[in-house]
Amino acid sequence: MTFGTILRLGRVSNIPTVWTNALAGAALxxxxxxxxxxxxxxxxxxxxFYEGGMWLNDAFDAEIDAKLRANRPIPMxxxxxxxxxxxxxxxxxxxxxxAFLLGAAAGVAALAxxxxxxxxxxxxxxxxxxxxxxxxxxxxSYALAALAVxxxxxxxxWGAFGLFAWIVGLTYAAKQEAYDxxxxxxxxAALAAPILYALWLGxxxxxxxxxxxxxxxVAALAxxxxxxRAKGDVPKAVVTMIAGIxxxxxxxxxxxxETGLALLAGAGFLATLALQRVASGT
Numbered sequence: 001m002t003f004g005t006i007l008r009l010g011r012v013s014n015i016p017t018v019w020t021n022a023l024a025g026a027a028l029x030x031x032x033x034x035x036x037x038x039x040x041x042x043x044x045x046x047x048x049f050y051e052g053g054m055w056l057n058d059a060f061d062a063e064i065d066a067k068l069r070a071n072r073p074i075p076m077x078x079x080x081x082x083x084x085x086x087x088x089x090x091x092x093x094x095x096x097x098x099a100f101l102l103g104a105a106a107g108v109a110a111l112a113x114x115x116x117x118x119x120x121x122x123x124x125x126x127x128x129x130x131x132x133x134x135x136x137x138x139x140x141s142y143a144l145a146a147l148a149v150x151x152x153x154x155x156x157x158w159g160a161f162g163l164f165a166w167i168v169g170l171t172y173a174a175k176q177e178a179y180d181x182x183x184x185x186x187x188x189a190a191l192a193a194p195i196l197y198a199l200w201l202g203x204x205x206x207x208x209x210x211x212x213x214x215x216x217x218v219a220a221l222a223x224x225x226x227x228x229r230a231k232g233d234v235p236k237a238v239v240t241m242i243a244g245i246x247x248x249x250x251x252x253x254x255x256x257x258e259t260g261l262a263l264l265a266g267a268g269f270l271a272t273l274a275l276q277r278v279a280s281g282t
Contacts, residue, residue, distance in 0.1 A: 005078045009058055010051045013275035014242050016268035018050045019043045020249035021138060021163070021266050024138060027144025027253045035149055038102060042145040045098040045110065053117040053137070059084040060121045069184035092117065102148035109147050113140040131171035131187065132144030135164040138245075162194035162282045166248060170241040173226060175235065188226070191219050191241075194248050201255040207262055211251035213270075218244040243272040 006012075022158035027034050058074055059081055073079050092114045099110030116136045122132035135198040142160035146152045150244040152160075169191040195216050202209025220238055246268035254262035 002078070007075045007278070009073050009079070009084065010054045012051075013278060014272060015047060015050060016250075016271045016275070017242060018046045018141065020246045020265040020268045021141045022046050022145045023261055024159060024249035024252045025142035025156055026149045027256045027258050027261055028142075028159050029146035029150035029152065030256075031150060038148050039145070040245070041098055041102055042106070042148045045095040045102070046141050046144065048091045048095035049113055049117060049137075049141070051108070052088045052095065053121060055084050055088035055091065056118065056121040057124075059088060061125065064125060085216060088121075099144055101146075102144075103107040105147040105152075106144050109140055109152075113137060113144060116140060129172040130169045135167040135169040138167045139164040155252075155256075158197065162197040162252075163245070163248060165190040165193035166241070166245065170238065173222075173241065174238045184244060188223065191223075195219055198251040200247055201251060205255050205257075207259060208251045208254035211247050211254055211262065211266060214266075215244055215247040218247060239276050240273075243269050243276070246272060 005164075021033075022039055026039045026042060026090045044191075058072055062074040062081045062084075070076070074081050074084060096107065096110045096114055100107035116133060120130060120137060121132040124133070127133075131227035139160045142156055142163060143152050146156035146160075150156075169188050172187040172190075195212070196207070198215055202212040221243070222237040225233040225240075246265055250262045250265035250269070253265050
């Protein structure tokens with residue numbers, strides 16, 4: 001197994017979006033400043049959950065990938081399916097252990113997150129509800145980070161619902177990537193909820209408004225590509241929307257007055273786009 005195989009299995013280009021989720025969940029829940037050590041541990045736990053989920057995704061999809069995506073590491077013979085299963089579950093376990101170090105509430109959120117990840121990877125090819133399950137994984141990512149520093153009510157809860165909606169729309173589009181087209185358009189309406197929420201928060205905070213407008217532009221670009229339906233437009237739209245997660249997080253963080261952390265989250269958008277040139281984001 002090479003380093004390149006690890007990069008491709010884990011779709012590591014999207015990891016900045018996980019880190020900004022940790023920042024946003026914590027910033028929205030924290031009172032009197034964000035405890036950076038706690039956020040770093042939460043980010044580490046969420047990274048392990050993300051990577052574990054990506055590995056399990058390839059392990060569960062190995063037979064389908066052999067027919068439709070033969071360039072993935074397992075069909076290519078770069079790594080065994082059993083090894084990928086073992087590595088994926090090990091990372092979920094490690095993420096859960098770290099979360100419990102942050103408190104019982106964060107640990108319970110981690111258990112729910114691990115279950116949601118497992119259900120998505122196991123069922124996503126078999127149910128139309130897979131975008132909802134995927135949305136739940138990011139909702140619970142906010143919950144874990146928020147519970148590590150405070151409570152999961154008010155701003156962090158509403159923020160998590162907005163992220164849930166963005167992921168539902170994004171995942172619906174991603175499900176069409178193999179066909180390079182979009183079917184019914186109405187599920188994409190979910191993207192409006194986080195945009196409107198971010199714009200509303202921006203009414204009282206200029207930096208939050210700037211990030212909300214950037215998120216709006218990303219959504220508009222992605223939708224243009226989805227409906228244009230030229231070859232390659234669907235995967236390009238999907239990876240752009242994945243990077244847009246960082247802009248949503250940045251808008252919410254900016255609304256708390258944490259300017260430095262908001263700018264850091266905003267930089268995550270550029271980092272994700274740059275890393276997607278190195279390792280595929282889908």
